[in-house]
Every structure is written in structure tokens, then in C-alpha cells.
Amino acid sequence: MIRLNINGQDREIDVDPDTPLLWVLRDELGMTGTKYGCGIAACGACTVHLDGMAVRSCQTMASDAEGMSIVTIEGVDGKAAKAVQDAWRELEVPQCGYCQSGQILAATALLAETPKPSDEDIDMAMSGNVCRCATYTRIRAAIHRAAETMEG
Known part of the structure; x- marks a missing residue:
């Protein structure tokens, strides 16, 4: 057990x-x-x-x-999670959506650790999270947007 x-x-x-x-x-x-x-x-x-x-x-x-x-994605909550999820919707990040739970959890962990990430911080934290639809530009923009939301 x-x-x-x-x-x-x-x-x-x-x-x-x-x-x-x-x-x-x-x-x-x-x-x-x-x-x-x-x-x-x-x-x-x-x-x-x-x-x-x-x-x-x-x-x-x-x-x-x-x-x-x-x-898990079903239970993620808090300020960073809300900011990430809102930014994901606002910037229409997902296409097929398959990778998005992993992307959201990786982004949430990043923002909990680094509230104002640089592009390099984002690249490092999101490295290894593959998006088959290649929405990487929108993912990065959404993480920056979520950081702005958390700051203000």
C-alpha cells in the first residue's frame, strides 16, 4: 500500500x-x-x-x-496558477491542448520560484516541455503576461 x-x-x-x-x-x-x-x-x-x-x-x-x-493540473491553484491560466486563455496559447497541463504546471512552478523571469529563465524552465503545435512564442508571452499580472 x-x-x-x-x-x-x-x-x-x-x-x-x-x-x-x-x-x-x-x-x-x-x-x-x-x-x-x-x-x-x-x-x-x-x-x-x-x-x-x-x-x-x-x-x-x-x-x-x-x-x-x-x-496535478486538476488541483493546481494559487496566485501563480491563476495568473498562468488566465494568461493562457487571454493569449490563446493552446492549439491541440495535449501538452498544456504540463506546460501550465512548469510555468506555474517557474513563477512561484522566479516571479519576474527573463526569456532565458523561461527557456530553461520550459526546456523539455514539447509542444507539438509549436506555440512556444505564445507560451513565453503568456508567462511574461502572468508575471505582469502577479506583479500588479
Whole structure:
């Protein structure tokens, strides 16, 4: 039995400790906002927050997340999350939307750590979050917009 805190709720899940967190979220708990993209932590579609840090859930074992706070796209909240989500809508960032939960969680973690990121900060934080539709320019603009919103 694995004990996880997901979106502020304690859960006991009967899975092998070496089960990737991605599959616990999707298959065991029905939380399908976290997406499977590549399975090797190279695309970012499966990004979640683990104690506030953006991590790839496809390569994070369930046992490694015990005792930590896990936040998914379904549970992300707070000033940075609201600013990011509002900017995403305002600037019409998504096209197909598949990568967007990972993009939003990565951007939220960035702004929580670096409230006024430079382009270089954004590039570093968002590196490895692949957008098949190539909306990178809009993603960067939305992160800057979210930072402005948080500042004012």
C-alpha cells in the first residue's frame, strides 16, 4: 500500500511501489489531466508538482512520492496558477491542448520560484516541455503576461 498526498487529499493506493506516478494518477485514480507523451521524461506532458517542483511523473515512482505533496493540473491553484491560466486563455496559447497541463504546471512552478523571469529563465524552465503545435512564442508571452499580472 502506497500513501500519497494528491491535491491536498491523502490517498492509500494498492500498487507496486515501482509503478510510475503517471499510471497511478491516470489508471488508479482516473486523473487524466496528466498526459502520457513519451514515457522517458523527454516531452513534459506528464509534468506534476512534487513539493512545488515540476517533475515528470512518468519517471517518478509512486514510492518516491510518498510523504511529498503531489499537485496535478486538476488541483493546481494559487496566485501563480491563476495568473498562468488566465494568461493562457487571454493569449490563446493552446492549439491541440495535449501538452498544456504540463506546460501550465512548469510555468506555474517557474513563477512561484522566479516571479519576474527573463526569456532565458523561461527557456530553461520550459526546456523539455514539447509542444507539438509549436506555440512556444505564445507560451513565453503568456508567462511574461502572468508575471505582469502577479506583479500588479
